[in-house]
Amino acid sequence: MSTSINMIDVIRTKRDGGTLSDAQVRWFIDAYTSGGVADEQASALLMAVFFRGMAPGELATWTAAMIASGERLDLSKVGRPTVDKHSTGGVGDKISLPLVPLVAACGAAVPQLSGRGLGHTGGTLDKLESIAGFRVALANDEVVDQLRTLGAVICAAGDGLAPADRKLYALRDVTATVESIPLIASSIMSKKIAEGTESLVLDVKFGTGAFMADEVSARQLAETMVGIGAAHGVRTVALLTAMDVPLGRTAGNGIEVAETLDVLRGGGPSDVVELTLALAREMVALAGLDADPAVALADGSALATWRAMIGAQGGDPDAPLPEASHVQVVRAPSSGYVTQLDARGVGVAAWRLGAGRARKEDPVSPSAGVVWHATVGERVEEGQPFLELRTDDPSRVPAALEALDGAWRIGPEPVERGPLVIDRIS
């Protein structure tokens, strides 16, 4: 079969707006992963996909081939319904941290195999590594054991999952072919399906602090991913959520863990609590459970699961979180209401303070980040601290301040912050 498939024909077919056959798609993914197709041919195809898109069936086959390029975790021995969540990333988006133990406390198993942060949005693993001793690298049987005993695991996705995606992503990264909805959707879904979850809730964000700037693209991405999930027998729901204002009160690593603990103890910022519960309800429903996440949050069982999960992965849940040696305070220049706090500006500032990385080899600081004492719609008083820029390297402060320049506004009249969850797609 594969002898009759020619890469130039494959590229030309997609270039001219055609649909690749299942055999062509499988041949390409296999041949590219094994080195049988040259990078320059693969990148030409990816650019043609950028312009022409993919038909739903074509994309399902493409994703299936990416999954088939590696192993698929077997979670059948976990003994609980499995459900995971994926966020397309946002500023201050620590939701996975309280969410995973919360849903586990409701009776599900949450196999959260995660990645690192890149650019102005943070990474879940980076945040957790601010906890002394916490291990993100787990063997597959450790993952299964921990899911069986605790229901909660947050660890690095192993190299065995969807190796085709790793190779394609590296190529997309240097050929300006990252920003393609079918390529983004298949990249995310291939890894999530390979991790073996039975159901999946997607948090697809749009706005200045998100990967997708506009609602139309975010909706298209959400629908595309839900379609791929359905084609693979994974029950999938997506929430479209706003990411113009950063989530919570903190953007960084250790400071977001501290905020997570506030939430798990029954407090924390209302937007973080609201989104955590909204996602938890979807996950619990998809898992076929009838527990109420609000109860599991209030009765301390989510916190207990968090502590057990941190402990199981070598971390000390009682260890103090790292504190930055330098804190630069920005005070409110006038009394009034916060009318704007731009997620992107805050995210870039946190990144520049050391919380994020520009290249995937870069280290991140566990203590750096931005804290805001009030968010959009809330009152501030002249001269009171409004923003804190935290870092161990004061030379980073000017660039961070520059990112915040024009990113916030205080006005005389209160404004209402828009809704967090815009739509639900299933």
Added chain:
Amino acid sequence: MSTSINMIDVIRTKRDGGTLSDAQVRWFIDAYTSGGVADEQASALLMAVFFRGMAPGELATWTAAMIASGERLDLSKVGRPTVDKHSTGGVGDKISLPLVPLVAACGAAVPQLSGRGLGHTGGTLDKLESIAGFRVALANDEVVDQLRTLGAVICAAGDGLAPADRKLYALRDVTATVESIPLIASSIMSKKIAEGTESLVLDVKFGTGAFMADEVSARQLAETMVGIGAAHGVRTVALLTAMDVPLGRTAGNGIEVAETLDVLRGGGPSDVVELTLALAREMVALAGLDADPAVALADGSALATWRAMIGAQGGDPDAPLPEASHVQVVRAPSSGYVTQLDARGVGVAAWRLGAGRARKEDPVSPSAGVVWHATVGERVEEGQPFLELRTDDPSRVPAALEALDGAWRIGPEPVERGPLVIDRIS
């Protein structure tokens, strides 16, 4: 300057429909030619150009950078006005063979630096190499000497001309990015401008036997190339010509040389004579001469220049042309008029008989090809020879016959063949 240019930005700019700056274009062509840009990045850019095109100024800079990647011939010592012709290729298109000596006989110097055939259209050099002893590889000073003494040279374009084009063309060939008007136009024009001609006539063909199937694309290509010529101070005119019916009565190598001799002796098929004279008149006018090509054809001076050119390049103008060992005759199944003779079918048949090559390393047969005894609009009698398939390898005949299946038709009523020259663009 170049340190601030990033290949990912270059690709993204073009991908998103922007215009590359002159600095970006020059940086890319230089860096790619010297190995400083990876093939996978270059091919992604070429695919983006396929979809987005190039602005006129951007394309002029792109072409200039390709020319600057190599040497440019200095024809200032030739002592005659220089003018060349380029055809985008067609079936039976031997026009360069009579045209170059004809225009030289009118007083111009014609530096016809040419390429090999690929696919179903023939190559001028392949045709000439069917003449015993003819050398297509000339040093630059041989080219200049021959242009000064005879005004006529047809030889291979040396490796020193536009090396960026050679590298880019090889990449386009394997990444399905050949069929892009700005990329085709810059490839042709970079080589023609680098060969040092002061003026240029383009024969842009469209139809089943041409590279461009439709008139709209051909017109766009012609306008694009005329624009590039103007931007580089090369007086450029294009004729749009029809290529649905093969030119003349022969498609092959040696048999097209024989037809050329018929034309130079004052005979030959009327379409070949018509197109040769139309192109010659444009060339003579661009060269600022007032000779009449019809006179130079009739008085034998074009033939004398042909004989001198063949002799100067080591060929024997009196040597017999190679004859195929096998001739398969297709007879007219009924009396009537040829109502269709499809250029592509004839071209593919000649190719399959051995006249053309599939890969540039392949050899070609000097004797193989197709002869048709009548063309569209002409009368045939039942049982008389209509087509001759010539080859030294009879096993090639069935595939050639298959290419001709449905490619011709004989009907009871005469049809008028459409005009050969459709338009003139300057």
